[in-house]
Amino acid sequence: MTKTDRVQFLKYKILLNEIQKQIAIQEEMHYKHMKCRNGCDLCCIDFNIFPVEFYFILNELKKKNIEPEIGQDSPNEICVFLKNSSCTIYQQRPIMCRTHGLPLVYANDNGEFELSACEFNFTDFDFDGFTQENTLPQDKYNSKLFLLNRKFIAGFQDKKYGELDLIPLKELRRHLLKT
Ligand code: SF4
Secondary structure (H helix, E strand, O other): OOHHHHHHHHHHHHHHHHHHHHHHHHHHHOOOOOOOOOOOOOOOEOOEEOHHHHHHHHHHHHHOOOOOOOOOOOOOOEOOOEEOOEEOOHHHOOHHHHOOOOOEEEEOOOOOEEEEOOOOOOOOOOHHHOOOOOOEEHHHHHHHHHHHHHHHHHHOOOOOOOOOOOEEOHHHHHHHHHO
C-alpha cells in the first residue's frame, strides 16, 4: 500500500464517521419504527462497491487479522459474508449496509426524487411525513464517495479502474481466501 492509498483511506474513514453520525441521528429519530435486528437479512445481497471502499475494508480485515466466516458464492446473490443471518464483517461493513432499513432519498434515472424506506420498519408511519430532516440524502454521500474514489483510483498502483467501475462484495472473499 502506498502513502497515497493511506491518505485516501484516511479520508474514507473521515467520510465514514461523518455518515455514521448522520445514521445515528436518523436511528434515534426513528427508533420507534426500526425493527432491524439480528436474523433479519433481507438487505444482505451481493452489493457492488467503489474500489476505495473495497480496498479499505480488505485492508482493515487484514490489518486486524479478522477472518470472517465466508459462505459460498450463491446464485441468488446472497452476500458471502452472511452467516446464520448475521454479518461476519459487521464492524467493517460497507456504508451502504450501514444505511439498511433507514429512509433514504435519492434521484432516480429521470432526475426525480424517490424515497426508499424499509416496509418492515415503517409499518405504521405515514410516508408523507418523510422530510429532508428525517431522511438520509443518499446521493450526497454517494457523490462524496465518488469524488474520493476518483482520487483513490488515480493513484492506485495494483490495478487500473475506471471512474464508474464497481466491485462486487464477493470479490473480497476471493482476496481473503488467497492470502
Ligand atoms: S457485508 Fe454484512 S451487512 Fe453488508 S450485505 Fe454483507 S452480510 Fe449484509
